[in-house]
Amino acid sequence: MRPLFSETSVVAVRLVIALSFSLAVLFIDTRMAVLEPVRQTVKTLLWPVEKITQAPLDAAAFGSEWMATQASLRTRLTQLALENERLMTEQLKLQTLRAENAELRRLLNVRERINEQLLQAEIQRLSNDPFIHQVTINRGLLAGVRAGQPVLSADGLVGQVLTPYPHAADVLLMTDATHRLPVQLTRTRERGIADGTGRLDRLEMRHLPETVDVVVGDLLETSGLGGRFQAGIPVARVVEIIRSPGQPFVRVLAEPLAPLGRLSLVMVDVVERAP
Amino acid sequence: MSFFLTYVLSLVLMTAPIPETWIAWWPHWGILFALWWGLMRNHRVSMVSMLLVSIPMDVVVGTAFGFHGLLLSVLFYVVTLIGPTVRRVNWLRQLGVVTVVLWLLSAVGYWGRTLIGQEPLLGPLMLQVTLTALAWPLFRALLEGVARMTGDYEVTDT
Numbered sequence: 001m002r003p004l005f006s007e008t009s010v011v012a013v014r015l016v017i018a019l020s021f022s023l024a025v026l027f028i029d030t031r032m033a034v035l036e037p038v039r040q041t042v043k044t045l046l047w048p049v050e051k052i053t054q055a056p057l058d059a060a061a062f063g064s065e066w067m068a069t070q071a072s073l074r075t076r077l078t079q080l081a082l083e084n085e086r087l088m089t090e091q092l093k094l095q096t097l098r099a100e101n102a103e104l105r106r107l108l109n110v111r112e113r114i115n116e117q118l119l120q121a122e123i124q125r126l127s128n129d130p131f132i133h134q135v136t137i138n139r140g141l142l143a144g145v146r147a148g149q150p151v152l153s154a155d156g157l158v159g160q161v162l163t164p165y166p167h168a169a170d171v172l173l174m175t176d177a178t179h180r181l182p183v184q185l186t187r188t189r190e191r192g193i194a195d196g197t198g199r200l201d202r203l204e205m206r207h208l209p210e211t212v213d214v215v216v217g218d219l220l221e222t223s224g225l226g227g228r229f230q231a232g233i234p235v236a237r238v239v240e241i242i243r244s245p246g247q248p249f250v251r252v253l254a255e256p257l258a259p260l261g262r263l264s265l266v267m268v269d270v271v272e273r274a275p
Numbered sequence: 276m277s278f279f280l281t282y283v284l285s286l287v288l289m290t291a292p293i294p295e296t297w298i299a300w301w302p303h304w305g306i307l308f309a310l311w312w313g314l315m316r317n318h319r320v321s322m323v324s325m326l327l328v329s330i331p332m333d334v335v336v337g338t339a340f341g342f343h344g345l346l347l348s349v350l351f352y353v354v355t356l357i358g359p360t361v362r363r364v365n366w367l368r369q370l371g372v373v374t375v376v377l378w379l380l381s382a383v384g385y386w387g388r389t390l391i392g393q394e395p396l397l398g399p400l401m402l403q404v405t406l407t408a409l410a411w412p413l414f415r416a417l418l419e420g421v422a423r424m425t426g427d428y429e430v431t432d433t
Contacts, residue, residue, distance in 0.1 A: 011355050014322040018348035021326065023390075026341030030391050035340050042334045046290075049283065049335075053290045125292035127337040130299045130403060131388060131395045134337040170337060178392040198394055200295070261295045 036147075036163060043165045050136075050168075054124060118152070118267040119143060124168065131198060133176035134162065137169050137266060145169045148228055150269045156234035156257035157181075157222060158266050169268075173260055174235070175200050183235050184223040188213045191223050192252075194235060200260045203236050205252040212250055214241055220254055230269075277425075278319065281308060281418060282328055290335045299399050302407040305332045306380070307414045309347045310373065313354035314361060315415070325351045339391045342384075349383050350376070366412050374408040 029035045121137035139145050141164045151158040151171050159173040174181050179196035183205070190212055194203040208214065218238040224231030236254035243250050285308035293301055309328070312320045329343035336343070353376050354361070361372050381404040388395045 011322075011352060015348055015352040018322045018326055019345065022329075022341040022344035022348060024341070025344065026339050026387070026390060029340040038330075038340070039334055042331055046286070046331055046335060049286050050290050053287050053292060057292055125290065126295055126298065128289055128291070128293060128298055128301055129336045129338065130399045131393050132337045177394045198396070 039163055040165055043163070043168070043170075047165075047167060050124070117269065117271045119145065119270045121145075121151075121169075121266055121268055123264055123266060131177070133159075133173035133179075133196065133198070133200065133260070135159075135171050135173065135263075137171055137268070138167070139268060140165045140168045142166050144270045145268055146270070150229045150233065152233065152267045152269060153258040153263055153265075155259065156236070157229070158258050158260065158263065160228065161268065171266070173200070175203060175256060175260060181229070181235065182223045182225040183220045184231075185214055185238075186219040186221050186234075188218075190214065191225065194220060194254065201255055203254045203256060205254070206249065208250045208252055210243065210248055210250055212252075214238060214250070214252055216241060219257075278312065278324075281311070281421075284308075286331060286335060289332065299402055300406060301403075302410040302414075303403060304414075305329075305336075305343065306346065306350065306377070306407055307410060309350055310354065310411065311415060311418050313351045314358050315418075317355055317358050320351070322348055322351055342387050342391065345387050346380055346384055350380055353379070366415075369415075370408065370412055373411045374405065377404045377408045380404070 025035075119139055121139040121143075124136045124138050127134040137145075137151070145161055145164045147161055147164055149161045151160060157174060159171050159176070159179065162170045162172040164170075172179055174194070174196055175198070176196045177198040181194045181196075181203075182191070183194045184191045190208070192205040192208050194205055197204050203220075205220075216238055220235040220238065222229040222231055222233040222235060234257050236256045238252055239255045240253040241250060242253070285304040288304035305328075309325060313325070325347040326344045329347045330340065332338075332343040332347075333340050357372065357376075361369055364372070378401070381400055384404075385395055385397070385400060
């Protein structure tokens with residue numbers, strides 16, 4: 001007598017159950033934030049594995065540091081002293097500008113911006129998936145990093161903290177295809193949303209009206225809408241404007257100011273902001 | 276051969292810090308791990324174990340939970356069906372079959388990625404899948420070597 005369920009049909013039933021489970025989890029994770037504690041726990045448990053993979057790089061860095069000659073170190077020290085002098089002069093100018101800015105804001109009766117508190121962090125690794133623009137930094141919950149905090153470089157915005165762990169944090173770059181950023185054109189204050197394109201050198205604004213005043217070379221900065229990023233952080237430079245006849249919207253392509261593919265150090269703005 | 280050790284090995288390879296320009300050329304070691312166990316040691320693994328190992332993969336890669344579960348369960352199903360035949364053929368024919376299976380899997384992956392809001396480009400996706408398939412004979416030879424060293428003689432030479 002033939003068995004009611006063959007071996008193949010049992011595997012097929014298991015497949016259907018596994019697929020249903022995976023799709024349900026996928027839906028829950030993308031639509032709700034309830035699985036974040038699971039992610040944090042798993043990542044914390046995987047910390048030793050990440051340290052193992054990081055070990056050769058750390059050893060190489062230590063080796064090259066150890067091999068540096070005294071002469072090269074002295075040259076480097078002189079360069080850094082000069083750079084420090086220059087930065088201190090720049091800081092003096094910045095203090096004057098800040099005071100002027102505060103005075104103008106007071107005269108215009110505009111609320112003072114909250115000063116940022118920046119925490120320096122090192123990029124440990126990029127996601128090895130070519131379609132995910134995500135990096136892991138070496139500062140986490142223990143250093144005050146929280147989800148949603150902006151991540152900056154010396155040139156401009158990099159992205160935002162996605163998931164913090166005790167000793168590290170995942171940062172979603174603004175060019176990731178799932179990232180949306182409220183921005184404005186610095187010159188005209190025209191607002192829009194900069195979408196990640198999945199390419200490290202491109203952002204795209206898709207829904208600007210046909211009549212928008214934008215030219216190649218315009219700068220984009222954060223608009224402050226949404227409350228996640230404070231207004232005025234430099235984001236990107238417009239490199240192409242696509243106007244299609246008969247279409248109500250203009251597509252604007254921009255290149256991020258921060259060199260996202262070459263970054264090694266970033267800063268996390270760890271000031272808590274009201275949503 | 277230890278399931279756990281090969282799993283840790285694949286996780287180490289998946290988390291290895293590699294330069295941005297190399298990422299598109301880096302095989303998906305998690306898929307190769309699942310392929311080895313699904314194809315060569317099918318009786319020792321199950322759909323549940325595939326789902327369990329997919330969770331840390333989602334964490335290290337940065338995909339939404341369930342994405343690798345989707346891929347590994349489809350992969351396990353297919354290799355369970357074709358495994359008895361594919362195990363016996365020579366490495367070149369096996370490579371051909373594995374390539375086709377992984378292309379099929381890339382279609383599932385493409386669909387899964389669109390579900391989570393990504394817009395994957397077909398070129399890099401196919402490149403990664405093809406490179407993963409091409410790495411299969413090497414990966415298989417490596418694990419077979421380890422299996423022999425550890426006294427695990429289940430796989431016969433082809």
